[in-house]
Amino acid sequence: MSYYSTRGFRQAGLTGWRTIERYFDTAFGSALNPLRHLGTIGFLALWLLVASGVILFAFFDTSVSGAWRSVENLAHLPLGLGRLLRGLHHYAADLLMLGVLLHILREWLHSHASGVRHFHWLTGVPLLGFCFISAIGGFWLAWDQLSQYSALSTAEWLDGLPLLASPLARNFLTPTALSDRMFSLFIFVHVGIPLLMLFGLWFHVQRLAHVTTLPPRRLTLGVILTLAVLALVRPVLSHGPGTLDQVPTSLRLDWLLLWLHPLTDATSRSFTLMLLGIIALLLFALPFLSRAPRAAIAVVDAENCSGCTYCFADCPYAAVTMVPHPGRRPGHLLAQVDADLCIGCGICAGACPASTPFRKTQPLVTGIDMPQRSIDSLRQQLRTQLTASTAERPLVVFSCQHGASDAGLRDDDLSVLSLLCAGQLPPSFVEYAMRNGAAGVLVAACCEGGCEFRLGQRWTVQRLARQREPHLRAQAPTEQLQLVFAGPGEEGLLGKAVLGLRERVRAISPLIRMDSDENCY
Secondary structure, three states: OOOHHHHHHHHHHHHHHHHHHHHHHHHHHHHHHHHOOHHHHHHHHHHHHHHHHHHHHOOOOOOOHHHHHHHHHHHHHHHHHHHHHHHHHHHHHHHHHHHHHHHHHHHHOOOOOOOHHHHHHHHHEEEEEEEEHHHHHHHHHEHHHHHHHHHHHHHHOOOOOOOOOOHHHHOOOOOOOOOOHHHHHHHHHHHHHHHHHHHHHHHHHHOOOOOOOOOOOHHHHHHHHHHHHHHHHOOOOOOOEEOOOOOOOEEEEEEEEHHHHHHHHHHHHHHHHHHHHHHHHHHHHHHHHHOOOOOOEEEEEEOOOOOOOHHHHHHOOOOEEEEEEOOOOOOOOOEEOOOOOOOOOOHHHOOOHHHHOOOOOOOOOOOOOOOOOOOOHHHHHHHHHHOOOOOOEEEEEEOOOOOOOOOOOOOOOOOEEOOOOOOOOOOOHHHHHHHHHOEEEEEEEOOOOOOOOOOHHHHHHHHHOOOOOOOOOOOOOOHHHEEEEEEOHHHHHHHHHHHHHHHHHHHOOOOOOOOOOOOOO
């Protein structure tokens, strides 16, 4: 299976996924769309599991004979706190599993399994297994009839593997066969595996910069409130106590976490073993089956790098480091790009102070730049289009190539320039366009939370709002500048933004024309 053979299937899935995302954008707004924060929602669910689990463990009897009664006693805590804690713990586990599954699906649909990002994929796949194992182990601790069914089914399933010296199922043959020592193993599975998961999460995010482990505050509060209401309205109840001399007959299964047991009952251990093996192999093989052409990486020019560290601070993938400059005095730094980490987004070029188009050098060589879409070519294209424009009030559109398509923007008064990412745009280009005849400038970025390169949309907003270096100068008229956040499929939103800017510049009287670019930085 090659990259091209899976491309059509994935593209169809991506189109469907983006349609669903837009529905969620309508309901929640793009900034709070849970489908755009699946990774941090997974982290939130994990923190809720840890917090509620620590408290629940304080009330838990770790013996076989006392486990069921200690869990039942939670219902008698005042103000329904026991029911709330148990429900939060259970539903947070469901949320974690659902969030991880959707996160994996979304990353694959966006082609994030291959290339430089294959490291994140390969370190993330084992986390799915850790979530699954820990969740199943959590059901055993209540030691009710569902726990008995799950533990015995798992033991029989594991006995099908040629790895164990003695069958696990023999620990469940008689009512007295299950010892407190075996129950301690249950506790280790449920508590020890999450410790491995935390270690795996550190590996998973170590090649990312500016990592957040919580969704936006309002989304965080909304998720916690939803889980709390669910815990109180639909409380988690135990079955009868587990007794190995009786076979459970009527069980309330959590199909998201315990689907393996009924599937094994309906088929066979061999079938489910083979199914899980195929799924695991496929997930690990995807980065190697769907290799997309790799984008060119950023290039540093030592003569023009000032050592300012802006590119280092803004790189979303920690691909830029600062090293001593070999040709200048001690203490002077030089940016260095790690080819194994650079994803080719161009955000570093937008952060470089040397990327200002007001410089007189020909060609314009910056401290760090993208060879496939250089700052010099961007300046030349902007000059050419503004010079050729015959419109009374020409508009300039800087458009992210991963956002809404600019193919439909073909009016005579428009000069459209495509960027690798909105974060590639140096803020000085906005003022430069106005000084060279543009009546207005529109910057089109991806939806909040939907940036292809994680942080490009955020850095663009902060730079143009003069909150992050390099920022838009104070003399640049912001009434002639407009930002629009439009993802793929939202071309109508982009068109409306152009119409809005056009009406705004027409309302400015008299017609504003700034000086030529003779006034340089």
